[in-house]
Every structure is written in structure tokens, then in C-alpha cells.
Amino acid sequence: MPKSKTTPKKVYKAPKQSPKPLKDTKILLPLTSEQKSEWQKRASDAGYKSLTPFIRDCVERGKIYVTLPAPLINEKTYVELNKIGINLNQITRRMNEAVKIGLPITDNPTALIKELQSQIKEVQLQLLGLSDISAHDS
Structure with a gap:
């Protein structure tokens, strides 16, 4: 029997980047002390660690996009939304367990739904600044 020749698979490599x-x-x-301080502040606010790359990007790109820190309300809202997500996961898990063993899902899911609606409404009020978040922490 003649041996079948197999061709080796060709391995593709990414092209080398020039240094x-x-x-x-x-x-x-030349800058005044005030100008240098102002430019350093702008660079720092834009997330740059030094003035040189900030100036280079200003000249080459024409625009600098500043990434603002997330407001405190977003952190607290994240915590509230996480609590709601945990509640939804618990409800879903228990409903699935009930279905598996042949039990009715629930006699009346209205109470659970109303609680979730209340929590969602609270988060919406927090986003609008109409509710004190710290008063509702558990």
C-alpha cells in the first residue's frame, strides 16, 4: 500500500510590527507658572500622568476626551440594583425548584412583584435625586 502524504498545516503568524x-x-x-499649573491640572483631569503626552495628543489629535469619575450616586445605585438582581435570582430559583417537584409556582405572585416594583421605583427616585439612599441601606 502506498503511504498517503500529508502536508503539514501552515501556521499563520501575525506580521511583525516595526518598532x-x-x-x-x-x-x-516657554510658559508662565500659571499656564504650566493650568496645563498640568488639565492633563491630570484628563487622566494623564505627565504633561508631555497631554500636549502631544492635543497637537496631534486636536481633541482630548476626558473620562470623568463615576458619581457617588452610580455606586450606590449599583448596590441597590444588585440587591434587586439577587431577589430576582432567588425568586427564579425557587420557582424552578417548585416546577421540578410538581408544586404550583405560587398562589399569588403579586406580593413579590409589588416588592420588586417598589425597589425599582426607589432606584429611579435615587437617580433623580429625590430619595436619601443612606436611609434605605440594610
Whole structure:
């Protein structure tokens, strides 16, 4: 019997990237102390650790996009939404367990639904700034 020749699979490699050019030229930019302080503040607010890349991006891109820190309300709202999610998971798990053993899901799910609606409404009020979140922490 003749042996069948198998061709080895070709392995594809990502093309090599050329190294970044070395930045070997410097520019002296005279500024007042106030200007330097203001630019450093702007760079810091935009998330830059130093002034040089901030200035370079301003010149090359023309725009700098600032990522603002998440407001405290978002952190607290996240916690509230997590509590609601936990409640929904518990309800779903118990309903699935009841179905598996042949029990009715619930006599009246209205109370559970009303509780969830109440919690959702509370989160909505918090987002609008109409409710004190700390008063409802458990």
C-alpha cells in the first residue's frame, strides 16, 4: 500500500510590527507658572500622568476626551440594583425548584412583584435625586 502524504498545516503568524521611532528631538516651550499649573491640572483631569503626552495628543489629535469619575450616586445605585438582581435570582430559583417537584409556582405572585416594583421605583427616585439612599441601606 502506498503511504498517503500529508502536508503539514501552515501556521499563520501575525506580521511583525516595526518598532516605534525613538523620540530624540525636544522642543522648548516657554510658559508662565500659571499656564504650566493650568496645563498640568488639565492633563491630570484628563487622566494623564505627565504633561508631555497631554500636549502631544492635543497637537496631534486636536481633541482630548476626558473620562470623568463615576458619581457617588452610580455606586450606590449599583448596590441597590444588585440587591434587586439577587431577589430576582432567588425568586427564579425557587420557582424552578417548585416546577421540578410538581408544586404550583405560587398562589399569588403579586406580593413579590409589588416588592420588586417598589425597589425599582426607589432606584429611579435615587437617580433623580429625590430619595436619601443612606436611609434605605440594610
